Structures are given as C-alpha cells and as structure tokens.
Amino acid sequence: MLIHADADAFFASVEQRDFPALRGRPMVVGPQVVACASYEARALGVHAGMPLFQARRRWPELLVADFRSGAYESASADLMALFREVTSLVEPGSMEEAFLDVSALDGGSVEEAGRIAGRLRERARRELGLPVSCGVARAKLFAKLASRRAKPDGLFVVDAETEARVRPRLPVADLWGVGPMTTARLHDAGIVLVADLAGWTVESLVERRVAKAMAKNLVAIRDGVDDATIRLPTARRSVSSQRSLGRSTRQRSVIQEALRGNVIRALARLGDDPRPATRLDVHLRYDDDHAVTVPGAIDRPTRDPAILVGAAISALERTAYEEDGRGVTMVGVTFGLPQVADPGVRA
Incomplete structure (x- = not known):
C-alpha cells in the first residue's frame, strides 16, 4: 500500500506558519512572479506562475511574502525526515510531496495504511505546523488522485473495490502526466475515459502520435498493472x-x-x-x-x-x-x- 503525502500550498503554508498575521488571508509568495498562492488567494483566482504585478493590480488586497528559499528547504528537510520516520521507502516527488510504501507495516492493509496516513498528518500539523493531505491506494496513480481529492488538509483512502469501480470511468485528461496535447490526440481517437482504451495496443496508440512511454503507461493503467514501485532517490544531473x-x-x-x-x-x-x-x-x-x-x-x-x-x-x-x-x-x-x-x- 502506498501513501501520497503532499503539503498543501507549501511555500504559502510555511509563511503562514512563521508569520501569524498572514493566516487566513489571501497571500502569495513572490517576488516577481507568484511562486505559490495560499488557498484564500486561490479562491480569488490567483495561481502560481502569474506575474506579481498583474495579481496585485487585479486583487489589491493580496499580501505578498518574500521568497525565503532557506526556510522552504529547512521545512522540506523536516518534512522528508518525518516521512522517513514512518518508512525508509520514500520517493520524493518535489520538496513538499512524496510516495511512502507502508506495505510492510502492520499487515499492509488499506485500513492500516489509512490509519498510518492519519497519524502522519497529525504529526505534520503538531510538530511542523504544516497541513499535509494524504491519499492512500495500491498504486501511485490512485494515491496521487486520492491526495488531490483530499485537498486541502484532508485524507482520502481508495480500497480495491473503489479502484475497480472508478478506474474505467477515469477521464484520460485527469491521468497523471497526460498533458493537453496528448489529451487532444486521445480524444480525436475517441478515447475519453480509461474504458475507451479497450482494444488499443501500445503500437496503435503510437500510430496516433502518443509517445511510446505514455502509450505503455496508458495500457498499464487500463489493465490495472500501473506503477506501484518506490524508487529511492539518487543525485541527478x-x-x-x-x-x-x-x-x-x-x-x-x-x-x-x-x-x-x-x-x-x-x-x-x-x-x-x-x-x-x-x-x-x-x-x-x-x-x-x-x-x-x-x-x-x-x-x-x-x-x-x-x-x-x-x-x-x-x-x-x-x-x-x-x-x-x-x-x-x-x-x-x-x-x-x-x-x-x-x-x-x-x-
């Protein structure tokens, strides 16, 4: 069983933790471009990547915090250390999220994995002052989708019955790693839901200009044998x-x-x-x-x-x-x- 743990609005949450006057207020982390928006700011329509001058012109009430890389790196290190206290099998996805393999803990049932995720969230809030959303599932795709469903500051568990029922109904546009261009090509081929992949092979998808690696992933998702492997991180170039x-x-x-x-x-x-x-x-x-x-x-x-x-x-x-x-x-x-x-x- 896997847990996908993801700190909510990470940069903004660190600022709101460290500066109480920012809590509950629409705020962003700058300096020239929005690096992260709090959920209060997201409710207004602010998003990462937006030029800061544009956001402040449209929403004058926005509060702006300077980008403090040292604070975020420290918070990230604390977060990853907390994850590794739960299990040594941790695959970071970014500085605020990771997959945790808890299959070997207490029988590895979905119910126990959910309890482990719940305790992890409580510790992150109590010890680090950070809200962390968690998704629990057998494989990475559903764990990631579950944590997305859990946001903000929640927990969502996907058992085998739910996965079997939901998998064929998933829109391909919502699949992890499927971008707008691939989505358009799949839709042109009549593939809107995972169920629509029935009968397609890797080769036939490649003929529709779907990248081979993505085609393999789509077929694996259709067949329910998608990635559930934790890859321990190494230094990259x-x-x-x-x-x-x-x-x-x-x-x-x-x-x-x-x-x-x-x-x-x-x-x-x-x-x-x-x-x-x-x-x-x-x-x-x-x-x-x-x-x-x-x-x-x-x-x-x-x-x-x-x-x-x-x-x-x-x-x-x-x-x-x-x-x-x-x-x-x-x-x-x-x-x-x-x-x-x-x-x-x-x-």
Missing part, C-alpha cells in the same frame, strides 16, 4: 519542467506565463536537494514538431526564482518566436546541477 500549451500560439503573455510556471515547478522538483542551478536551457516546440533549445545566461549558481525567471525570459526572447511564422505548442526549462561526490545527496 539536471531538473526539468515543460508544459504543452494545448494550442499553437505566438502570444507573448501566454508563452511567458507558461515559462515562469515551469521555472517554479522545476525548482519545486529539486525537493530536499540543496544544489543550485549552474546552467539553464529553454525549450520550445513549434506546431510543425520542430524543437529548439536555447541556453540562458546565469552569472553564478543560484536558486533565486527571480534570477532564473529573468534568465529564462531572456533566452526565450532570443528564439524570436513572435516573428517566426510557426506557432509554439510547448515550452520548457532545464536546470543543470553541479555534480557531487557524495552519493547521499538526494534529488
């Missing part, structure tokens, strides 16, 4: 984030906002890895499937989101995408990380 735009565009605001969001997500995916970015690459894909990569200029290793967003936007401008006759369908960013001699550094 880079971290990336990309976003399909869903439609071809050359609109500056759309592309820049997507790029800002990718910078924030890539930083979050570093988890408790303390290494800074030493290089930056911006990736674009056009509507003729031609892809380009443009390096960004970083004067010194950094994790400062404002510096990295600025470098990414500068690199984006060098592609001259607005003057190009083609439209952009995907934008992404990759941060290079320094190599480490210590194999215990976690990514």
Whole structure:
C-alpha cells in the first residue's frame, strides 16, 4: 500500500506558519512572479506562475511574502525526515510531496495504511505546523488522485473495490502526466475515459502520435498493472519542467506565463536537494514538431526564482518566436546541477 503525502500550498503554508498575521488571508509568495498562492488567494483566482504585478493590480488586497528559499528547504528537510520516520521507502516527488510504501507495516492493509496516513498528518500539523493531505491506494496513480481529492488538509483512502469501480470511468485528461496535447490526440481517437482504451495496443496508440512511454503507461493503467514501485532517490544531473500549451500560439503573455510556471515547478522538483542551478536551457516546440533549445545566461549558481525567471525570459526572447511564422505548442526549462561526490545527496 502506498501513501501520497503532499503539503498543501507549501511555500504559502510555511509563511503562514512563521508569520501569524498572514493566516487566513489571501497571500502569495513572490517576488516577481507568484511562486505559490495560499488557498484564500486561490479562491480569488490567483495561481502560481502569474506575474506579481498583474495579481496585485487585479486583487489589491493580496499580501505578498518574500521568497525565503532557506526556510522552504529547512521545512522540506523536516518534512522528508518525518516521512522517513514512518518508512525508509520514500520517493520524493518535489520538496513538499512524496510516495511512502507502508506495505510492510502492520499487515499492509488499506485500513492500516489509512490509519498510518492519519497519524502522519497529525504529526505534520503538531510538530511542523504544516497541513499535509494524504491519499492512500495500491498504486501511485490512485494515491496521487486520492491526495488531490483530499485537498486541502484532508485524507482520502481508495480500497480495491473503489479502484475497480472508478478506474474505467477515469477521464484520460485527469491521468497523471497526460498533458493537453496528448489529451487532444486521445480524444480525436475517441478515447475519453480509461474504458475507451479497450482494444488499443501500445503500437496503435503510437500510430496516433502518443509517445511510446505514455502509450505503455496508458495500457498499464487500463489493465490495472500501473506503477506501484518506490524508487529511492539518487543525485541527478539536471531538473526539468515543460508544459504543452494545448494550442499553437505566438502570444507573448501566454508563452511567458507558461515559462515562469515551469521555472517554479522545476525548482519545486529539486525537493530536499540543496544544489543550485549552474546552467539553464529553454525549450520550445513549434506546431510543425520542430524543437529548439536555447541556453540562458546565469552569472553564478543560484536558486533565486527571480534570477532564473529573468534568465529564462531572456533566452526565450532570443528564439524570436513572435516573428517566426510557426506557432509554439510547448515550452520548457532545464536546470543543470553541479555534480557531487557524495552519493547521499538526494534529488
């Protein structure tokens, strides 16, 4: 049995924990771009990746907290340490979330896993001052969906009967890792729900321009043999984030906002890895499937989101995408990380 534990609105929750005047108020973590919005701000329509000046112009009541990377890294380290007190089998997904394999604990039943998740949430609130939502299920997909359902600050358990009933009814658009472009291709093929994958093979999905790795994942999800394996983290050489735009565009605001969001997500995916970015690459894909990569200029290793967003936007401008006759369908960013001699550094 797996638990997907995910701290709610992590950056904002750390600020609200440390500064009581921010609690219950619509607030965001800046500085130039919204790195995280509290649930009170999300209720207004504020979201990560939004330019801060735009958010404050539209919602003057927003409170803004400076981005304190040290505070978030410390809170992340405390959170991961708490997870590893529950089980040594922990796979971080970002600095505030992880999968925990609790199959070997107290019989590994779904009921016991739910109780373990409940105690974990209580400890996170009591000892760390952070709200953590948890999803419990047999495999990663349903554990992730369950924690999403549990938000904010809740617990949702998926037993075998519920999984068997819900699996075929899942919209493919809601599946973990399925972006707008893949969704559109699946819908064009008449595949809207997981049940619609009946009769499809990996090869036939690839013929519909679905990436082979995604096609294998979709078939595994259909057959109920999807990923339930915890992969212990090792030091990596880079971290990336990309976003399909869903439609071809050359609109500056759309592309820049997507790029800002990718910078924030890539930083979050570093988890408790303390290494800074030493290089930056911006990736674009056009509507003729031609892809380009443009390096960004970083004067010194950094994790400062404002510096990295600025470098990414500068690199984006060098592609001259607005003057190009083609439209952009995907934008992404990759941060290079320094190599480490210590194999215990976690990514």
